Amino acid sequence: MFFSIIIPLYNRPQEINELLESLTHQTYLQFEVLVIEDGSTADAKTVVEGYSNRLDISYYVKPNEGQGFARNYGFAKAKGDYFVVFDSDCLIPPDYLNTVKNYLYSHPLDAYGGPDGAAASFTPVQKAISYSMTSPFTTGGIRGNKKGIGQFHPRSFNMGISRQVWEKTGGFIITRLGEDIEYSIRIHKMGFKIGLIADAVVFHKRRTSFVQFFKQLHFFGRARINIYKFFPGELKLVHFFPASFTLFLLFTIITNVIKTPLTYLCNIILTIFTLLIFFHSLISNKSVKVAFLSIIAAFTQLTAYGLGFIQDLWKRVILKKS
Structure with missing residues (x-):
């Protein structure tokens, strides 16, 4: 061959x-x-x-x-x-x-x-980004995972x-x-x-850097809507997770400012999610520094993708603009 x-x-x-x-x-x-x-x-x-x-x-x-x-x-x-x-x-x-x-x-x-992974020579930021892009808590195991959701692409x-x-x-x-x-x-x-x-x-x-990572993932979120325009049936529930997380994060920030009855519950949910990322990354990377950076990478990934997804969902699907 x-x-x-x-x-x-x-x-x-x-x-x-x-x-x-x-x-x-x-x-x-x-x-x-x-x-x-x-x-x-x-x-x-x-x-x-x-x-x-x-x-x-x-x-x-x-x-x-x-x-x-x-x-x-x-x-x-x-x-x-x-x-x-x-x-x-x-x-x-x-x-x-x-x-x-x-x-x-x-x-x-x-x-x-x-699959893709991180080499030992990567910087802690690169290792954290690599973790975030392959973590079950951010991508749902759809990138190079044997137990991924749906048809492998x-x-x-x-x-x-x-x-x-x-x-x-x-x-x-x-x-x-x-x-x-x-x-x-x-x-x-x-x-x-x-x-x-x-x-x-x-x-x-x-x-x-996380700034470059944000720009890349914002583009990825927009790309998912572009794929939907070709194949509507390929937009799955899992693809809405980053957008849902982004809206939940915004809602949590607002509830903490105005102190609603849901403030405590939102904070508990966000804390549990953050701890899951930290300890899973710690076990995977065996580095406290990478584990902390993984929290930043995960939040960056989800919010950037979610904002890009929401932006083009509103513009290209709801408003039907080119």
Whole structure:
């Protein structure tokens, strides 16, 4: 099995350097790497050229259209039997491709996704953000969890498709705002077999500050409504949780200001939720600092996603604006 690794890139030369370095340590060597520079002003040409004698690597430059169409560009150039997509802020463990290859031989899949986690080298903030994005108390276990809710949808930070899927689907039809989930749903609806390879883990750096994290998750909340416009049936009850949490948090703040009979109950509920996050993160990360930061990350994630979700639900669904 020959893999084509597709990496869209926009103004992140340092990130691609760390990602490519991790790929040089793969134990399975039947793969090529395609880096698609999507109209960057700070390009990574010099960085990529530095790996020309260590990887089977190609570098392409195209006008900026967003990550979805940059991946399509890579698919069209790829030579592999199977296309693997990574985000540029990932680090890939040495046994990743070997794990995927062995799984696909024993459990054939047309498309797959894998989990993400935090590497030991990550900062405490990055570890807290990673915890928040994978915690059962924030995402409900829908991101790379064997016991996740509903149909599993691979995400673009760690996903793969067969050449047949690319040829039949034509790739991404939107380039941002939930493009990977839309593509995963469409692959499933066309009858292809999708699955989770639980051991195909990547280390996902995500954002380095809570401000950046807030902006990213606000975008994710808006993206869920964008997916709803394509597939109304894919909007599940679990997707309303961040918005409900955001409204509950606002209500709790108001009750504490005006002192209503519900103030005590709201504070108790919020305290229990906060303690659950703290102790679960403490057990998972074995760090008091990361556990405290996980509370900030979780509240940031839920409120940012919730606000983005509410914003576009009101604008695009209730008011029916474009």
